[in-house]
Amino acid sequence: MLEYARQILPDSNVILIPVMSWDTAARMLTTLLKSAGRQLTKPQKEAVLGAYKLCSQPLFMKLAFETSRLWTSFLNIDKCTLGLSIKSAIELLLQRMEKAHGIVLVSRSLALMTISREGLSDSEMEDVLSLDDEVLQNVYIYHLPPNPLFIRLPQLLWQRLRYDLVQYMVQRRVHNSDVNTWQHRQFRDAVLKRYVTSGKQNLHRALAEYFSGTW
Structure with a gap:
């Protein structure tokens, strides 16, 4: 990406952003923990900053913070998993979302948002998910919908997931x-x-049918 930018832009228009220093990362972690009303034990904090040394990017620090803020003070340091790259840290985040919101809702909604050309509004997301039989069956597995003749995804489910991300x-x-x-x-x-590789055609069909007014 940098080489491409240099090919089409004069050098005066290209600004290299230096890697965030370890000291700055430490202050960032302290600030984030304080804003969330959380604390880490000394070994836990050292584990986060040690992981940052292996992947010195602000996004990784943000992801590491979101993981570490869930640790309890008595959690053994051997179980304080962070991932060693942005890719693995995002994987951990998606796993937490699946556990909190259900793998069907998470996989389907995030896949739809990702493959859509420009993104999806909240109402569009709720509409498309409400047309997905697998999603609805998963939501109403233990109880009937309020109106069996007009079944929709409860609005709160997508809102909660979006709030977490x-x-x-x-x-x-x-x-x-x-x-x-x-x-x-x-x-x-x-x-x-994680979610699109095997079902890309069906996901595109769902979006095409929705926006073409099929349903």
């Missing part, structure tokens, strides 16, 4: 609607690999 997403104004999409390319790549 909102710091890694961005909203853009497209065709008079606020659509959600990823802020970082690494999230797009991770979702494509």
Whole structure:
């Protein structure tokens, strides 16, 4: 990407951003923990900053913080898993989302948002998920929907998932609607690999049928 930028832009327009220093990363971690009202034990904090040395990028520190803030003070340091790259840290985050919100909802919604051309608004996401039989069956496995003749995904389910990931997403104004999409390319790549590889055709068909007014 840097080489391509240098090919099309004059050197005066290219600004190299230096790697965030270890001291700055330590202050960033302290600030993030304070803002969240959390603390880490000394070994836990050393584990986070040690992992940062292996992947010295602000996004990794942010992901590491989101993982470490869930650790209890009595959690053995051997079980304090962070990942050693942005890719593995995102994988851990997606695993947590699956555990918290269910793998069907997480995989389907994030895949749809990722493969959509410009992103999906909240209402579009809820509409498309409400047309997915597997998603609805998973949601209503233990109870019947309020209106069996008009079954929709409960609005709160997507809102909760989006809330947990909102710091890694961005909203853009497209065709008079606020659509959600990823802020970082690494999230797009991770979702494509984890959720889209095997069912890409069906996902594209679902979006095409929705936007063409099939349903």
